[in-house]
Amino acid sequence: MNIVVVPFHDWRKIQLEGFRTRDAHFIEELNKNKKILKVIINRPTTILEIVLKKKLGLIQGKVIYARDNFKLYEIEEGSYLIDFVSYDILGQIFKGYRWFIQKYGEPRYIKFINNAFQKLGIQNQYFLLNQNIFAYQISENLNPEISLFDAWDNFAKFGVYFHLKDEIVKYYEYFAKRCDFWITNSKDNRRTFKNTYKPQKIHLISNGVDVVRFAKESDKEEMPEDLKSIPKPIVGFGGKITQLIDVGLLNETMKLAENVSFVFVGQILDKNVFKSIEKGNNFHYLGDKHYDDYPNYVKNFDVCIVPYVVEEERKSGANTIKGYEYLATNKKVVGTNSNGLEDLIEHLYIIHSAEEFAHEIMNKENNRVKINSDSHSWQTKTNELLTLLQQTL
DSSP states (O other): EEEEEESSSSSHHHHHHHHHHHHHHHHHHTTTTTTEEEEOOOOOOOOOHHHHHOOOOOOOEEEEEEEEEEEEEEETTTTTEEEESSSHHHHHHHHHHHHHHHHTTTTTHHHHHHHHHHHHTOOOOEOOOOOOOOHHHHHHHHOOSSEEEEEOOOOGOGGGGGGGGGHHHHHHHHHHOSSSEEEEOOOOHHHHHHHHOOOOOOOEOOOOBBBHHSSSSOOOOOOOHHHSSSSSSEEEESBBBBBBHHHHHHHHHHTTTTTTOOOOOEOOOHHHHHHSOOOOOTTTOOOOOOOOTTTHHHTTTTTTEBBBBEEEOOOOOOOHHHHHHHTTTTEEEEEEEEETTTGGGGTTTSSSSSHHHHHHTTTTOSSSSOGGGGGBBBHHHHHHHHHHHHOOO
16 A cells, blocks of 8 residues: 655654644554555745754655755655755745645646656555645645545634635635545534535544553653642643633633642744733743653643633634543543533543633542543554545545
8 A cells, every 4th residue: 555645744843843743643653554655745845944943954864866956755664755845935935824835736846746656666556645735736736546635623714824714715625526535533524524515525533642652651751840840739731822722711710720830831823822821820831842752741730621612613623632642641631612522521521611620620539431542542543544545445
């Protein structure tokens, strides 16, 4: 079997931060299967972006084919990466996200991709897994045996992409017509996408957990240095700070539980949301952490939280990975009734107000059913994907 993957995230970013996103998890699991030849089509970039974001030297492997500013790497046995470092620095600066959309369809890139396939001996004998809403032109210009789209989250509802909403809707419409089937990560998305875009078939493959990192004991479980000085009990949130956080709920809960330390670990993607969080004495932001280090933070939280919005118009079809990760550590998990937590209700505590939230986090007692992490592992999710591909042939 040959699988070509178009991830949403840049391969250099994945190397820099760790395999923590849905697209990266699928790639990591696929790489473990030596019977499958994998080709990753990387997000176009420029040398300026590589330097500014400290990504120099992050692609490990051997260049086995190159033309101009395109390269084909063998990153490990049976796994390859196609990379495009554009000279169009000014275009990237002034066009923003639209620059990436344009570059995915650049004829020279498409030609190099097809030439790379010939070099690897796969021609049109491959499955195409596109996980990038902005890379619709890759699906448009390639000719795989099976073409599928991973419609994780609903990008038409992301505030950061609001200026591209009309275009994003058109991309979804294109994928619905072009692809043999879709997969998606949440029931909300499956319902919305099925009714709105009507893809030929849409299957639910929810997010999962890296069992080795979160459920297994390791020699790195000593409390991280930047946690040691924070008063207990520690209530922790690990994830990106985005529009999904219910800031009002969080702020009110922190006031009601003033003797509890609220620790946040992760990237700030929405600066306005972060500014809206009231930085009282019991709020501690520790920055982003590499994914190899992050599980040790979760394992040292007393209670884990997911204070996400529940209003339909504010959600984005998320199926939060952190819920599965928290549960794999056997921590008490408290969150709102949305973004995938509603499907895990027997394993965690659902709250509907700041008062309920404060009550549950100040009580560490956890009587919920322990989750079977193996059934929610990324290996299991990847096997579900491979089964769908084989059934489609």
